[in-house]
Amino acid sequence: MNYYCYHTHSKFCDGASSLREMTEAAKANGVKKLGFSAHSPIPFENSWSLKMENFQSYTSEIEQLKKDFKGQIDLFAGMEADYTPGLSYSFDYLRKLGKLDFLIGSVHLVKGIENDQIWFIDGPSINYELGLESVFHGDIRTAVGAYFSQIQEMISTQNIDIIGHVDKIKMHNRNRYFSEEDEWYVSHVDKTIGLIRQSGAVVEVNTRGIYKGRSDSLFPGVKWLERFNHYGIPVTISTDAHHTSEILKGYDEAVLFLKEIGFKKIYFFDNFKWEECSLQ
């Protein structure tokens, strides 16, 4: 099995290992292609995103690693770009600023409908609960609707290479506020899949929720994946590693799971284009 990992974090954002340590670990684990995807800078104080003042050092360190590891492992400079209208930087701006090889588009920060407050759906579950109350007055349907509107707007308006953990909104839910079988939820899924088909972007199958014990299923879940397979929507596997020990966490299991669903191939990124890799 060839391993391709494009979704990784480092000490430049909320990861625990350096870019070099991540590269060494990926190489030791037989990873063929490794992408770095720091959380994009956000214009407010926080502990998890790349700081704008470190943007230059981030990309130049990757340039140096590309030289140092030439012929051993292929490295790509990327970013996990947050999409929050009116708050986040445009993806094209980030891409140009860092001369980036690829971008993952993700939503972690959901903007209120009638206010400019932000609901942070990642991190500890208490943020999810408090944000749902303060930003959306506890109205889960409106809150989840706002999340999917942002996801859909991102897919329609931004130039994205990989769509990140597209149903992350389920993570802290754990069947407390809604069921993924609810008709209103399924209609968000239907609309999102329609837009993904039109966009041509690759969607990641993200293993982090499972190995961190925060989700019972992959991002996205089986219902999405069955339809991706049916429509031939291209997927790549992401471990969303924040530490050297996580580079391949859940990867083999995800391959087996995709094969069971019927997937015959995953996709890997090389030289600004996507290629197929057979799962046989």
Ligand SMILES: [Zn+2]
């Ligand atoms: Zn993310």
Ligand SMILES: [Zn+2]
């Ligand atoms: Zn990530």
